[in-house]
Amino acid sequence: MDAISTSALLFFLFILILISAYFSGSETAMMTLNRYRLRHLASNNHKGALRASKLLERPDRLIGLILIGNNLVNILASAIATIIGIRLWGDVGVAIATGALTLVVLIFAEVTPKTIAALHPERIAFPSSFLLRGLLIVLLPLVKTVNLITSGFLRLFGVRSVTTQDALSQEELRTVVHEAGALIPQRHQDMLISILDLEKVTVEDIMVPRSEIYAININDDFKSINKQVFLSPNTRVLLYRDNIDDAVGFVHLRDALRLQSKEQFSKSSLLRAVKELYFIPEGTPLNVQLTNFQQNKEKIGIVVDEYGDIQGLVTLSDILEEIVGDFTTSMAPAASEDVNIQQDGSYLIDATVNIRELNKEMDWQFPTDGPKTLNGLILEYVEDIPPPNTSMRLAGYPVEVIDVADNMVKTVRVIPEQYEPPAT
Structure with a gap:
């Protein structure tokens, strides 16, 4: 190193920091790619997506390759920075070089590239996959050796390498649909959720x-x-x-x-x-x-x-x-045959109405895991056939029995404005 000038070492150090930034950004970009969008692009023969998808088939090898490259570059950069520090400031230069390099690597080779890659994974991952594929071919024996040794140590601690699947559970798929936003019209989101339900x-x-x-x-x-x-x-x-x-x-x-x-x-x-x-x-x-x-x-x-x-x-x-909603009737409360809005804001409701339909129509929260009709829910609550003018609070909603006939509640009044969520 004595034959190499300090300016040349600084330039070489600069190149190594850039390479470190490349590896850091590539790792984050590849790992944060949307797997489902990646499969869609790959099915349409997008070259970058095809390369990235191929690399991600063996994530252990990809991560091993990136970490080998990143660590080699960072160690070499540390050695060069130490030499530069000694030349410029003597023995104290070691401490100065270590502190300065740590700050530079942290900002320019870790945080900045990883943040950019996380925000724009496809822009980073697809071009970098071309170089990563070439490096993997060259360094494959070393990568396999490192992975083999790593797997051996994991087995000693009782950890087995398991390839995770990208399959979504129903609840995860439901979350994806809800978070689709403007990408999927609200009407279509409702239909997809209804299918899941x-x-x-x-x-x-x-x-x-x-x-x-x-x-x-x-x-x-x-x-x-x-x-x-x-x-x-x-x-x-x-x-x-x-x-x-x-x-x-x-x-x-x-x-x-x-x-x-x-x-x-x-x-x-x-x-x-x-x-x-x-x-x-x-x-x-x-x-x-x-x-x-x-x-x-x-x-x-x-x-x-x-x-x-x-x-x-x-x-x-x-x-x-x-799934798709009612084919013939309007969902507006005023147009319902079973629900009639009153001038005081209350609703007169046919108690034979199906609770699920009532909840969907009015956006209410009556329980649906028991009786299927509002009449059945009232009878279950009072454990008797209530006389007219009986008042109660069902699932937080004030309910008044208006009409009783043929051993069943016929009509009730619900006052949603006085709704109080039930205590949990």
Whole structure:
């Protein structure tokens, strides 16, 4: 080193600091790349993404390469700085060189390049991957040796090298969707979240209750049957004999109209047009039922309990509405058939309303892990059938019973302005 001038050593030291900055920035950039965006770019044959993706297939080798290069450069820089310090200031120059080099390396070879790389990982990682790939080919034997020794020491301490997968859990995916911001329209975000929530919702949560199923007793007078068929609000009508548990099947209005046009409309022809019933066990998650509908090529099913008794009716459209929203009705409170806003700011609500639907419509927080209707929630709370004018606080909402009939609460008043979050 005596033959090399101090100015040459300073220049060489400057180059080494730049190389150290390169390794530091490359490490941060490669490790902070968005893996899913990287895969997308690689699938579109982006050259930089392809190189980076190939390097990240073995992160242990990549990190080993970068650390070998960075440590070699920093050690060499330290030696050169020490020589320069001794030449300029004698023995005290060692301390001066150590302090000065530490500050320079910290600012210009660590913090600054790593900060830039963290903010713009693709701009740093893709170009640097070209040089890293070449260095890895040259230094591969050394990198393998270092990794082998490191793995040996890890095994001594009971640590096993495990390759982590980039798969996202549902909760992580939910967070990704929420944080997408303007990249995904709010409407699409809601649909994606609804798809993720399908497994948390069962068919009982969305079914048409047994008491509200539009069904026709096939043993009624034929004129009455004829009238009920063509007044049906649904395209498929359930037929039964005397008791709805003795269901016969569904008839499509299209088939009934075809029979009428051919003047063949009778009880017997109507029964021949009936489609076989498709039964759904209660408790079936919506994601499972959606798959079952698809596999069985069905669009409507009867929900039955463990005893085979009919509990309700579910259609494919009901499940799709859980994802995309209601096809026909407005979600505005004032337009709801079950919810009517009053001048004082309170709401008169049909107590047979489904709690989940009410929560979605009004953005309320009534519990959904118990009874499915507001009437059921009230009966569970008071453990009796409350008389009119009974007041209570359900899940923090002031609720007043307005009308009771047929052993059930018919109408209630809810005052959301006086909502108080329940104590935890």
